[in-house]
Amino acid sequence: xxxxYFILAMCIGFFMISCGGDxxxxxxxDCNTAAVTYTNGASQILNxxxxxxxxxxxxxxxxxxxxxSDYDQSFAAAGFNKILGAIxxxxxxxxxxPSGIKIxxxxxxxxxxxxxxxxxx
Numbered sequence: 103x104x105x106x107y108f109i110l111a112m113c114i115g116f117f118m119i120s121c122g123g124d125x126x127x128x129x130x131x132d133c134n135t136a137a138v139t140y141t142n143g144a145s146q147i148l149n150x151x152x153x154x155x156x157x158x159x160x161x162x163x164x165x166x167x168x169x170x171s172d173y174d175q176s177f178a179a180a181g182f183n184k185i186l187g188a189i190x191x192x193x194x195x196x197x198x199x200p201s202g203i204k205i206x207x208x209x210x211x212x213x214x215x216x217x218x219x220x221x222x223x
Contacts, residue, residue, distance in 0.1 A: 135212055144212065151199060153170045159171070185213060190204075190210060
């Protein structure tokens with residue numbers, strides 16, 4: 103009889119442990135779009151996602167339609183309103199990056215804030 107109570111107590115203990123609270127949902131990362139400039143935010147994204155990583159929008163690419171290796175080039179590309187349509191995969195734009203996988207939404211929000219603010223250096 104004591105063994106039965108012991109086994110029953112062990113089972114109840116295991117059930118209580120297994121029914122513990124679920125891990126909380128991770129907090130979303132803060133995407134700071136305040137006071138974005140080319141130097142403070144936009145250049146890191148453009149260099150990583152556009153100019154150097156796939157090597158499409160830099161001065162050494164075979165035929166870069168919009169080189170974005172520095173501020174002046176990136177400012178010009180932003181002025182043609184090509185960047186936002188391309189990274190948002192909007193109709194009428196070539197989806198960028200060409201892999202078809204969008205860049206991180208926070209990066210899109212940062213570039214949008216930069217362009218909406220007049221693409222400051």
